[in-house]
Amino acid sequence: MAKSETPRKRRKVQGVTMMDVAERAGVSPSTVSLFFRNPDAVSAKAGNAVRTAVRDLNYAPNRMAGGLASASSPVVGVIVPSIRNAFFAETIASLQRGLDPARLQIMLGQTEYDQSVEDALVRTTLSWAPAALVVAGTDHSAATRQLLKASGVPVVEIWELGGETPLDMAVGFDHREVGAAAARHLASRARRSLVFLSGRVHEDKRAASRAEGFLAEAKALGLPARHFDHPAPATTELGGILFNRVLAELGNEDAVGIGCSNDHIALGVLFEAQRQARSIPGDYAVMGFGDLEFASSAAPALSTIRPFGDVIGSETARLILGRRAGLEDTDRTSIIDTGFRVVQRQTT
Amino acid sequence: MAKSETPRKRRKVQGVTMMDVAERAGVSPSTVSLFFRNPDAVSAKAGNAVRTAVRDLNYAPNRMAGGLASASSPVVGVIVPSIRNAFFAETIASLQRGLDPARLQIMLGQTEYDQSVEDALVRTTLSWAPAALVVAGTDHSAATRQLLKASGVPVVEIWELGGETPLDMAVGFDHREVGAAAARHLASRARRSLVFLSGRVHEDKRAASRAEGFLAEAKALGLPARHFDHPAPATTELGGILFNRVLAELGNEDAVGIGCSNDHIALGVLFEAQRQARSIPGDYAVMGFGDLEFASSAAPALSTIRPFGDVIGSETARLILGRRAGLEDTDRTSIIDTGFRVVQRQTT
């Protein structure tokens, strides 16, 4: 019996490789690779041959091989507390749009407001040698800060300014200022006392900052102010619950100004006020945060503070692409304050 | 002058490699690799040595190298129309949670309801040799279907059932049925005529299916029904606009049943009705879809149809992990109907 020839090794694993394309196009693999990275560096003839071969074979490059060889990958890690949060969702959508022309893809991680999860997520994401890392907030564990700094990967901290010094780049605004602006606005609407309603400030540091700014400004204005927080997430339902607590505790005051940590809570206040037949903005002026889609159509239309979540996304993309292109942004220009705007409508 | 020794090649590029860990732990690189993939296959002594070395050196494995060598990567591609859509956001959040224990990360893509974008996204995502691909809907271009099938990557189509035959696995529900259920519910509330309000059905195929189901069922029930659509996205503001169109065209009818393609539109109807002093549910019964967070707290509380977006996410994760574990799901069990529930509140 003839000993059968055993093919020693070879785990053919990918359908069509760059080598196949090269062979079909009648050029070397190097040329194919070059064509992908810089089409202009290749003659028109070779370029067309490659293009045709790619189409014929339906070739898609193996990003992992490319990433390994070049020690960089076309992914941008994005780590946010929760994607269900409309703010982050908007920013991510706009970030992605900005990243698109550079063919960078988003790798998503959610911390669920847990810093140890953030730690793990940063570590894993870093192991993809991402082109950049985008994280929400500037409040990170020492380990994470260290890891981030040591990695050499461009880091953009978003949605928060004014707290810790940014590690690298930052795009956002100061939430204490937002709170203060809300308090000032309510004061300007002849409110004699203020309250701030929020959900789980123990986890949501940015909501906590807004509360802090609100209360500090109230004090500076000489207005009595109270803070009602609840460990549950900041939802419409919670808005109703908190408003009832306000009624229970300040039921016989009028000209109360209510600042809400976001529009969901404000919406809950609106609904509950309607149920309880309280007058808005007569007895209770209500101010939201976020300028979510429903704010302008609510009845009465909700006064709120508009952050620019989409701008945060697009500016973040701009910074990342700029850094990639080797544009030497000075430190000054890579911290971008996107600001916010007080939008007065009918509830104040 | 002594000729300087030129180190030929060597692009040292990663801080700490597996080789460094091996050296420090006093074992071979193979053992380190083995330890990561299957800790039990390594002796306690070697395991501890590796663990310590990893900690000391703050080592993070290079996923691209691993992925290249093993021809598979720990990422799950997720392609949805828009992450700003609360439905998809919820599903993605829950999917991520389900994927977490397997250390699978999500790579996100948004089509913005553009099929050619979907095509491109599928192609790029595939080039990461993902552990699985999750796409919204079952309506894909022929090229995409072909690509997906040929790739051999597990595919889960989510949020839609009842249209095209799924390519591989599917988790969702039938949107025509949702529309029909809404029509039936309104009929059961003594409505004499029905309308359906929606935004951009030309793009959102699932909303189109709901509309279709609604109108077909109305016909079957012998009720007159009209469809008001608008090319703009389905927002609260649009709800108000559409409701005004309804008033203009059926202003003197009473007992009208309004089905909305989602809760945002329904909310807009509620607000506009309040402004126009129309009685809900007296003259106009309103039915939403989504059971979004605000639905139960609205005034009046919004009747709606609740999909189970979180279940879609967790079931999708379950299918992916099952497939990975090599559990041979029959075709039957890998199409999961998560159903929906009619939630009656005060607006009907």
Add this chain to the structure above:
DNA sequence: CCTATAAATAATAGCGCTACGAAACTGGCA
């Protein structure tokens, strides 16, 4: 005490691509 068998570890050969330098072409112009 020595062999048979299992368990643990190590050596080897790529995975598919990119970076780099070398080779092979151009096309002037002396």
Add this chain to the structure above:
DNA sequence: TGCCAGTTTCGTAGCGCTATTATTTATAGG
């Protein structure tokens, strides 16, 4: 025609890891 500079193409050597096979070490049995 020959030679040089510039352009285009190609060959080589890895990137850091995994899969597989080979080797060593521990365990047991006669």
